[in-house]
Amino acid sequence: MAKFSGYIGTYTEGAAKSRGIYYFSMNAETGVIEDIHPAADEKNPSYLALSPSGEFLYAVNELDEHDGVPGGAVSAYAVRQDGSLKFLNRKASGGAGSCHIAIDRNGTFAVTANYSAGSLTVLPIGKRGSLREAVQLIRYKGSGPNKKRQERPHAHSFTFAPDFSGGFLCDLGADRLVLYRFDSRAKKPLIPREIIPALAGYGPRHGVFHPSGRFAYVLHELRSAVDVFTVTDSGRGGKSKKPVPSFERLQTISTLPVRGNRKPSSAAAIRIAPEAKFLYTSNRGYDSIAAFKILPDGLLELADATDSGGEHPRDFIPDPGGNFLVVLNQNSDNMVIFRIDHRTGLLKKEREYAVPSPAAIVFRGLKN
Numbered sequence: 001m002a003k004f005s006g007y008i009g010t011y012t013e014g015a016a017k018s019r020g021i022y023y024f025s026m027n028a029e030t031g032v033i034e035d036i037h038p039a040a041d042e043k044n045p046s047y048l049a050l051s052p053s054g055e056f057l058y059a060v061n062e063l064d065e066h067d068g069v070p071g072g073a074v075s076a077y078a079v080r081q082d083g084s085l086k087f088l089n090r091k092a093s094g095g096a097g098s099c100h101i102a103i104d105r106n107g108t109f110a111v112t113a114n115y116s117a118g119s120l121t122v123l124p125i126g127k128r129g130s131l132r133e134a135v136q137l138i139r140y141k142g143s144g145p146n147k148k149r150q151e152r153p154h155a156h157s158f159t160f161a162p163d164f165s166g167g168f169l170c171d172l173g174a175d176r177l178v179l180y181r182f183d184s185r186a187k188k189p190l191i192p193r194e195i196i197p198a199l200a201g202y203g204p205r206h207g208v209f210h211p212s213g214r215f216a217y218v219l220h221e222l223r224s225a226v227d228v229f230t231v232t233d234s235g236r237g238g239k240s241k242k243p244v245p246s247f248e249r250l251q252t253i254s255t256l257p258v259r260g261n262r263k264p265s266s267a268a269a270i271r272i273a274p275e276a277k278f279l280y281t282s283n284r285g286y287d288s289i290a291a292f293k294i295l296p297d298g299l300l301e302l303a304d305a306t307d308s309g310g311e312h313p314r315d316f317i318p319d320p321g322g323n324f325l326v327v328l329n330q331n332s333d334n335m336v337i338f339r340i341d342h343r344t345g346l347l348k349k350e351r352e353y354a355v356p357s358p359a360a361i362v363f364r365g366l367k368n
Contacts, residue, residue: 002028009045009360018356031324031337046359051107056129060098072098091131095119100157105164118153136188142174145201159207170204215298219270255281255290274322278345282313291345306347309336328358
């Protein structure tokens, strides 16, 4: 019987009753969760990433201090054949509040965003999956108009381009995207290219590229909106010494429907379904998953927003087959399975399961 397996990262501090990282398996045809159990004791493993081979799992520890050292950390695990995890090592992230991690195509570098510190960290990965000491720490400066949330830079995520030639940082605190070239042979792999200003007070949080590489979609937490960018030539234009802008904004669209309860809400996660026909985002406050049609020109059209089945939907992910959407509701301690309508992109709730303080989810792929 075909099934998918994966891991859930959680928050463990405060009133949370979580034990860290959880393993789960799901029937690929029915969406039924057949097994879920703790896989590793970790402190605040709030975001996860798998190596391209699926052999290793990496988790950021969203902390202000770990093991007596100021700042967050990154933990590495080997994934055994049965899905169990073997701890490899842990390294300092170089900044407090580590909240996001991305792995390059060859599984040789981990890029970590440190929210509280407003910085990015690049850590090399050894052949056997262990992390090495950071080779690059990039600190940012700046602020935004929202005095409560944008008093200083807040690096929230780093997104690699589909061809891994580069990527971009979302800086929620200073309303900007910072574009980089990525060179795995360089001593400092992330090479700054340019800054793309976001709309004032919007607070860019997470981004995704269209699989074609022609478009980029950026989710703004503070204004619950998505920016659509066309991705243009990343080189230099003719004899000009100025770089050609690689992102051009095409559209800004709300993640909230016009109708319904418009109580304060903030956007959290953004994903594209495997067929690349639909894009989804989550709304916390107006607890829902917004479904967008991706039009041929890359623009978005809001189809609808479906109740998330809980409170504070922090993360979600389509299964590798594209039939189901798995949603994590942090404040109601549950995971909800939705079936995706392949014609409209709309969601239908199937079932839900208890998971304490869930924050992040990754899938491994198909198993027989």
